[in-house]
Amino acid sequence: MSFNLATILRESALTSPDKPMLLIGPTTLTYRQVDVLSGQVAAGLRAAGLRRGDSVALQLPNVPQFVLAYFGALKAGMTLVPLNPLLKAPEVAYHLSDSGAKALVTFDAFADEAVTGAAEAGGVPVWVVSAGQAAAPADTTPFDELVAAGAGADPAEVEQMSPEDTAVIIYTSGTTGRPKGAELTHFQAYMAASVAAETFAYREDDVSMAVLPLFHVFGLSSVMNCAVRSAATLVLVPRFDVGAVLDAMEQHRVTVFCGVPTMFVALMHADLTGRDVSALRICVSGGASIPGEVIKGFEAAYPATILEGYGLSETAAIATFNRSAEERRVMSIGKRLWGCEVRVVDGQDAELPRGPEHVGEIVLRGHNVMKGYLGRPDATAEAMRGGWFHTGDLGYQDDDGFFYIVDRKKDLVIRGGFNVYPREIEEVLHEHPAIREAAVIGRPDERLGEEVVAFVSLRPGATAEPADVIAFCKERLAAYKYPRDVTVVDELPKGPSGKVLKTELRSR
Known part of the structure; x- marks a missing residue:
C-alpha cells in the first residue's frame, strides 16, 4: 500500500479546482493554483539535489509560501520540520542538526538568525521568502527561484510513500531536557485531519481562519489540514491582532475559528460596534484549559459556540473533543475521538474507576499517536509504556465518558x-x-x-x-x-x- 498526505490537496484540487483555497489580504489562490505551485516547489527541491526521505525545515509565519512549501515537500516525498520563526540562532542550529534537515525555508524578517543557525548546523542551504521587510542575507536563495525552477512540473507527480513513513516532525519537549522531535506519519496526519474535520462538522462552504501558527501542531493539523481535507477556504492571518482578526472575519465571512484561550479573552473584550460577525458558527479552543467565564462571555457576544478539545504534539493535536453545544460539558475536554482510546491510570498503569475522586495520568493509544521521538528510542519506550502514550497530564473521567484535566505532572x-x-x-x-x-x-x-x-x-x-x-x-x-x-x-x-x-x- 502507498499513500502520501499530499493527497488531501490533490483530491480537493480535482473536485474544486477554481474554489478559493487561500485568502490573505488582497491575494486569493485557488485549489488549482496551490496544487500547481506546490508541484513546482516539489520539482524545485528535486532540482536542488534533495531526495525522497530528506527533511526540510519551514520557519515561516502564516503566509501562502508555508502552504506551498509544505505540500511541495510532501509531494516530493520529503519530511517537514515546522519551526517557530522567533527561534534564535542556537535554537535553529539545534533543530536543524537534530532533525538532519537538508534545507531551510525562512522569512526575510528572521533570516539573519536563521542563516547563522544554518551555518552552525553545518551549512544547511537556506531559501528566503521575501515580504520586503529586510534584505536577504548573502549565500541565500530567494524562495521564488525555487518555485520558478520547477516551472512546468506536473502537479500530479506525487511520490508514493508508505503510510508509515514520517510526514512531519513536530518538536516538543519535557522537563528532562532539550526539545524532542515527534514523528507523525502520513497515515496519522491524514487520520487526524479526517477525524477532526468530521468531529468539527466541517462543510465545503466553510471559511476557516488560520491565525494559530501553522508551525504549531494545532494550527497545522486541526486548522490547515482539516480545511484542505474538507475543500474549505482558509483565511491566513500572520499574527493575532484583534482588529485584524475581526476585519478578516467580516471581509471573508469566516465560519470556523480555532484559537487558544487568550485569543478568546481578547475577542470577548473587543468592541463589536458596527461589526458583522454573523457568519461565525463554530469555535474550537485548545492549547490550555479555557475558563467557563470566558466561554460564557464570548458566546454572549458572538453567534458561535466554543467547543473545547485536548491533544498534544505527539497525538497530531487532538485526542478528545466536545462535539456539540448540546452535548458539551463546560470545563471538560470532551469525549474520546473515533479510533482513539483514552484511559486514566494510577502510578502502576492500572486503569482507575470513573469519578473526580479518581485522578490519575491520562494515557492514549490509537491512529493519532506518534510513531516515536526521532532518534530517541529510550524516550519513546518510556513515553509508550505498555503500548499507551503517557501524556504527563492528570485528570479523571466522569460517568458519562467526559474527561477533565486537573493538573500537569510536568512543570509546563x-x-x-x-x-x-x-x-x-x-x-x-x-x-x-x-x-x-x-x-x-x-x-x-x-x-x-x-x-x-x-x-x-x-x-x-x-x-x-x-x-x-x-x-x-x-x-x-x-x-x-x-x-x-x-x-x-x-x-x-x-x-x-x-x-x-x-x-x-x-x-x-
Whole structure:
C-alpha cells in the first residue's frame, strides 16, 4: 500500500479546482493554483539535489509560501520540520542538526538568525521568502527561484510513500531536557485531519481562519489540514491582532475559528460596534484549559459556540473533543475521538474507576499517536509504556465518558498558547557566570494565561541585576520563552532530597 498526505490537496484540487483555497489580504489562490505551485516547489527541491526521505525545515509565519512549501515537500516525498520563526540562532542550529534537515525555508524578517543557525548546523542551504521587510542575507536563495525552477512540473507527480513513513516532525519537549522531535506519519496526519474535520462538522462552504501558527501542531493539523481535507477556504492571518482578526472575519465571512484561550479573552473584550460577525458558527479552543467565564462571555457576544478539545504534539493535536453545544460539558475536554482510546491510570498503569475522586495520568493509544521521538528510542519506550502514550497530564473521567484535566505532572508553562519548558530556560540561566542556581515557574497572568518568571541565587561574591539576567536570556531564547521577571534570592527552597521546591516558589 502507498499513500502520501499530499493527497488531501490533490483530491480537493480535482473536485474544486477554481474554489478559493487561500485568502490573505488582497491575494486569493485557488485549489488549482496551490496544487500547481506546490508541484513546482516539489520539482524545485528535486532540482536542488534533495531526495525522497530528506527533511526540510519551514520557519515561516502564516503566509501562502508555508502552504506551498509544505505540500511541495510532501509531494516530493520529503519530511517537514515546522519551526517557530522567533527561534534564535542556537535554537535553529539545534533543530536543524537534530532533525538532519537538508534545507531551510525562512522569512526575510528572521533570516539573519536563521542563516547563522544554518551555518552552525553545518551549512544547511537556506531559501528566503521575501515580504520586503529586510534584505536577504548573502549565500541565500530567494524562495521564488525555487518555485520558478520547477516551472512546468506536473502537479500530479506525487511520490508514493508508505503510510508509515514520517510526514512531519513536530518538536516538543519535557522537563528532562532539550526539545524532542515527534514523528507523525502520513497515515496519522491524514487520520487526524479526517477525524477532526468530521468531529468539527466541517462543510465545503466553510471559511476557516488560520491565525494559530501553522508551525504549531494545532494550527497545522486541526486548522490547515482539516480545511484542505474538507475543500474549505482558509483565511491566513500572520499574527493575532484583534482588529485584524475581526476585519478578516467580516471581509471573508469566516465560519470556523480555532484559537487558544487568550485569543478568546481578547475577542470577548473587543468592541463589536458596527461589526458583522454573523457568519461565525463554530469555535474550537485548545492549547490550555479555557475558563467557563470566558466561554460564557464570548458566546454572549458572538453567534458561535466554543467547543473545547485536548491533544498534544505527539497525538497530531487532538485526542478528545466536545462535539456539540448540546452535548458539551463546560470545563471538560470532551469525549474520546473515533479510533482513539483514552484511559486514566494510577502510578502502576492500572486503569482507575470513573469519578473526580479518581485522578490519575491520562494515557492514549490509537491512529493519532506518534510513531516515536526521532532518534530517541529510550524516550519513546518510556513515553509508550505498555503500548499507551503517557501524556504527563492528570485528570479523571466522569460517568458519562467526559474527561477533565486537573493538573500537569510536568512543570509546563503555557504563555499565550505557546508551550514553554522551564528546564530549557534553566539551562540557559545556568550559563550566566553569576548564577549558582535557577528555577523557572509559571505565574498566572490575566492576558497571557501564564507568565514566565525565574528565581536565581548567585555565586559567592557575584552580582547580577534582574534586568541583566533577562537581557542575557533574551539574547539566547525566543521572545515567548525568556523570563519577564527575575527574583534574586539567597537560597532556593529545597526538600530533603535537595530537589528545589517549586511549590514554595509558586506560593510567593
